[in-house]
Amino acid sequence: MDRNRQVNKVVHFLLTLLIMFAVSIAPAQALLKGGTWQELNSVTGAVNGTAPLADGAIIPLYQGSTLLDPSKTHDIEFSAMPRDFSADATSTSMRAVNSTDTEGDLFSDPPTIAWENRQPPAMGLVWADAATPDTPLSPQPVPNLTFCAQNLAGRQLVAWAQVEDETNVPALWLFTRTGVPNYATIPL
Incomplete structure (x- = not known):
């Protein structure tokens, strides 16, 4: 013991x-x-980085009220007219293409897009053959005639939105939740 x-x-x-x-x-x-663990008199300010970048913005296209997926082909009725198609250029429906930030801002929340005056410009559609998408059709389809009546039936066409009045186009802004600066313009 x-x-x-x-x-x-x-x-x-x-x-x-x-x-x-x-x-x-x-x-x-x-x-x-040789020093203290923390220096209490030092202040950290905002970190100056780079502005966010994007290659552009996707403007969704609709046939009537149906959203058209740009990655798929869509069959349309022979009685369809170009006026049945529209573009939605509101900032809430658009998406940034290849958004990046060289200083590494976090994009856990996708960047938002807004028009300079909060009002989207009037948009029209430009039509082209799917085989040569960089060359618009000349002449462009007439809005009030069917594709069949314009001898466009059976062809594969592509369409994209374009600002109708290019003389007074508002800037398109890209906003992020993090980083300083947190906004930049997007090319149209």
């Missing part, structure tokens, strides 16, 4: 010595570095 008490005393003594040694290391290490 006496022996167990002695062993316990030795263990408690060594444990106390170990704790005292560990507690004394932290302040000694701070003194060796």
Whole structure:
């Protein structure tokens, strides 16, 4: 019994010595570095980075009230007319294309898009053959005639939105929730 008490005393003594040694290391290490752990008088301001960038914006197209997926082909009725198609250029329906920020702002929330005056410009549609999408049809389809009546039935066509009055186009802005600056213009 006496022996167990002695062993316990030795263990408690060594444990106390170990704790005292560990507690004394932290302040000694701070003194060796030659400074304080934190400088309370320093202030961190906003980090100046780069403005967000995007290659452009996607303007959704509709046939009547049906949203057309740009990654798919769509069959249309022979009685369809170009006036049945429209573009929605409201900022809530548009999406940024390839949005990036070279300073690494986080895009966990997708960037938002807004028109300079909060009013989208009037949009028209430009039509082209799917085989040569960079060359618009000349002449463009007449809005009030069916595609069949214009000899466009059976052809694969593509369409995209274009600002009707290009003399007074408002800027299109890209906004992010993080970073400074958090906005930039998007090319149309």
